[in-house]
Amino acid sequence: MLEIRNLSLRYGRHLALDDISVSIAQGETVVILGANGAGKSSLLKAVAGLVKPEGKSVIALEGNSILGTPPHRIPEAGIALVPEGRGVFGDLTVEENLTLGANPKRARATEVERHALIFELFPRLAERRNQMVRTMSGGEQQMVAIGRALMSNPKYLMLDEPSLGLAPIVVTELFSALRKVQQTGVGLLLVEQNVSISLSISDRGYLMEAGRIVGENTAEALKTDAAVQKAFLGGTAA
Structure with missing residues (x-):
């Protein structure tokens, strides 16, 4: 299990995360919902080691603390981040970008199998591997x-x-691929503006507001929750 407990984070005087707790079991999909500025991205950055939380914060993977682990060591522990804005290497080919992803020691023994999986998930990448x-x-x-x-x-x-910024048909394709990723047993922690499609593939969800967790429930319950309907889905629950 990946556990985040009592997580607080400041940017100068601004309190971005205020004593929040989130957990995700391996193989589970969890979505974090909230308006822009709620602190969702800061949560992911804290787990990835890109920002430093405050004193009593706990981030643990399978019971072992990873708080303070350098960002380049986090993938070795078994956590990968797809950041907002993608962060790809534009002057490298598809193949070269994928090869860089296999750098952690934990990945090298399964590199060939991983290539095959990714080209199965995204056939377009196989066609354009040298682009x-x-x-x-x-x-x-x-x-x-x-x-x-x-x-x-x-x-x-x-x-x-x-x-973010993608055409609806591409979003559908991406989330179809994520459903297949779920079947491999990888846990997904998702921050997503498209609430409807993210809830459709999630097991549970958390609601964030002004850096705090203000609600938690199963994805099915959140789909019909009046507050979620009003804030994100453009209506009211029946």
């Missing part, structure tokens, strides 16, 4: 970003707004 990533569409670049993260052989995959 410079900067020449690809936004949706294709997101596929590269997800594929590169999966090359690290993660136990948990964190995705920050994977559908």
Whole structure:
């Protein structure tokens, strides 16, 4: 299990995360819902080691603390992040981006199998494996970003707004691939603006507001929750 407990984070005087607790079991899919500025991305960055939480914060993987682990060591522990904005290497090919993702020691023994899985998830990448990533569409670049993260052989995959700026047909394709990733036993921790589609693949969800967790329930219950309907789905629960 990946456990986040009593997590607090400041940017200068601004309290971005205020004593929040979130957990995700291996193989589970959990979505974090909230308005822009709620602290969702800060949560993922804290787990990835990109920002430093405050004193009593706990981030533990399978009971072992990973708080303070350098960011480049987090994938070795079994956690991969697909950041908002993708973070792909535009002047490298698809193949080169994927190869970089297999750098952790935990990934090297299964590199060939991982390549095959990613090309099965995203056939377009197989067709364009020698293409410079900067020449690809936004949706294709997101596929590269997800594929590169999966090359690290993660136990948990964190995705920050994977559908941002993409056409609906591409979003459908991406989430279809994520459903197949679920079947491999990888846990997904998802921050996503498309609430309807993210709840459709999730087991549970948390609601965030102003850096705090203000609600938690199963995905099915959240779909019909009046507050979620009003805030995100443009209506009221029946």
